[in-house]
Amino acid sequence: MTWTSIFIAGLITYFTRMGMVTLIDKDIFNENFKKILNYVPSVVFPSIIFPGVLLDDYGSLVAITDPKICGALTAIIIGYFSRNVILTIISGLASYWFLIFIF
Amino acid sequence: MLSKFQIFKIGFFDVAPHLLSVIPFGIIFGAIGIELGFDPIMTYATSLIIFGGASQIVFLQLLSGGASSLIAITSVGVINSRHLLYGAVLSEYLNKLSFIKKLFISYFIVDQGFAVSNIYFKKNKEQNFNHYHLLGSGITLWLCWQISTIIGIYLGSIVPESLGLKFAIPLTFIAIIINELRKLDHLMVMIVSGLVATFFYNAPLKSYILISPLIGLFSAYLIIKFKK
Numbered sequence: 001m002t003w004t005s006i007f008i009a010g011l012i013t014y015f016t017r018m019g020m021v022t023l024i025d026k027d028i029f030n031e032n033f034k035k036i037l038n039y040v041p042s043v044v045f046p047s048i049i050f051p052g053v054l055l056d057d058y059g060s061l062v063a064i065t066d067p068k069i070c071g072a073l074t075a076i077i078i079g080y081f082s083r084n085v086i087l088t089i090i091s092g093l094a095s096y097w098f099l100i101f102i103f
Numbered sequence: 104m105l106s107k108f109q110i111f112k113i114g115f116f117d118v119a120p121h122l123l124s125v126i127p128f129g130i131i132f133g134a135i136g137i138e139l140g141f142d143p144i145m146t147y148a149t150s151l152i153i154f155g156g157a158s159q160i161v162f163l164q165l166l167s168g169g170a171s172s173l174i175a176i177t178s179v180g181v182i183n184s185r186h187l188l189y190g191a192v193l194s195e196y197l198n199k200l201s202f203i204k205k206l207f208i209s210y211f212i213v214d215q216g217f218a219v220s221n222i223y224f225k226k227n228k229e230q231n232f233n234h235y236h237l238l239g240s241g242i243t244l245w246l247c248w249q250i251s252t253i254i255g256i257y258l259g260s261i262v263p264e265s266l267g268l269k270f271a272i273p274l275t276f277i278a279i280i281i282n283e284l285r286k287l288d289h290l291m292v293m294i295v296s297g298l299v300a301t302f303f304y305n306a307p308l309k310s311y312i313l314i315s316p317l318i319g320l321f322s323a324y325l326i327i328k329f330k331k
Contacts, residue, residue: 002145005172009162009179010152016183018209020190021197034195036323040188041218042289043296043319045276047185047312048214050297051304052273059305068270075274079281085120088278089271096270 071096107232114239117219120278124271125215125244126251127262128156131269133255135160139167143256150252154245155213158182161309178308185312189217196224197234208234211241218279288326295322 029037053072056062062069075092082088105113129150136146141163149159158179165175189212197205220237227233254261262268283289296319303311 001172002141002166003148005162005166005176006145006148006152008172009149009158009176010154012176012180013153013155013158013183013186014210016180016186017190017212018206020187021194021209021212022202022205024191024194025198029191029195032324032327035327036320037188037192039289039292039320039323040192040316041221041280042283042292043316043323044185044188045214045218045280046293046297047300047315047319049273049276049280050301051311052270052276054301055304061301068267068273071270072273072277075277076281076284079278080284083282085275085278086123088281089120089123089274092274092277093271096267100265100267 067096067099070099105230105232107235110230110232110235111239113223114216114220114236114241115243117223117236118215118240118243121215121219121275122243122247124268124275125156125247127268128272129248129251130255130258130262131260132156132160133252133257134260135255136163136252137256137259139163141167146256147249147252150249153179153183154210154248155179155183156248174308181308181310181313185214185316186212188316189214189221192221193217193224193237196228197237200234204234208237208241211238211245213241213244215275215279216240216244218276288323288330291326292319292323295319 049072051059053068054061071092074095075088078091079085079088132150133146136149136159137143146163149162153159153162161182162175162179165178166172190209193212197208200208216237219240223236224233280289280293283293296315299318300311300315303314305311306314
């Protein structure tokens with residue numbers, strides 16, 4: 001039963017990946033729709049970022065002083081000015097660890 | 104004009120920084136699978152067959168917690184529904200490929216790969232063989248995910264929980280969208296999506312991951328209308 005579930009879940013996931021790529025002709029998208037698609041990274045990734053920073057493992061809001069909030073803000077500031085991916089991630093982790101282990 | 108291999112390499116290097124979160128996450132996933140009572144082959148099979156980090160964890164957690172297969176499968180579908188949006192964006196760039204190539208390349212579409220390759224595609228619209236960038240980023244992520252899952256399965260939680268490396272996941276996504284913060288319309292859409300996701304986080308079947316992008320895209324639609 002579990003194996004069947006794994007295969008069905010895998011099939012559905014694969015369909016979510018290939019569905020739009022193979023079955024949709026780009027010409028059916030009008031200009032407005034293409035403009036909206038420009039926002040896809042800006043709507044999907046914050047949907048992962050915000051709960052990852054603002055909520056704890058049990059889905060409750062963390063305190064404003066939580067190290068994750070400080071880490072995220074540091075990453076945003078460093079990333080905004082440096083435009084460097086590695087520096088963004090490392091600075092966020094470093095400030096997070098600093099607050100956890102030093103304070 | 105860059106060769107196929109050169110573009111593949113650019114894909115690899117563009118996605119490489121994101122391995123900082125992918126590898127620990129893969130190890131954590133492998134360890135969780137075993138902890139939840141699944142055998143090594145079954146735990147690994149989810150990485151090969153489903154290949155979607157967060158959805159795999161939810162899938163195994165639900166099954167081990169006694170949830171029905173239908174609930175577990177539906178949750179995976181809902182969590183991974185965001186790939187439909189990635190596919191819609193990428194279809195413009197992968198349009199010229201044969202059907203078989205599209206079927207093959209689709210398997211490697213994941214968050215970080217989509218993000219870096221989409222940026223590359225936008226900047227290099229005129230290049231031939233652009234899809235090799237997606238292959239470079241996707242195959243790199245795939246390989247690292249498979250290997251790190253196996254490491255987690257056999258070595259357990261070698262990543263100390265106290266390091267809180269789960270936090271590296273939102274950080275890598277911050278790094279991905281940081282340049283969009285410079286645009287006010289994107290910033291507004293990000294805040295809407297993020298707050299909606301936080302508010303609906305406890306909605307059934309992890310459906311927040313479907314609800315918030317849709318509301319975000321609706322707000323983008325309103326912004327586009329308003330701009331006119």
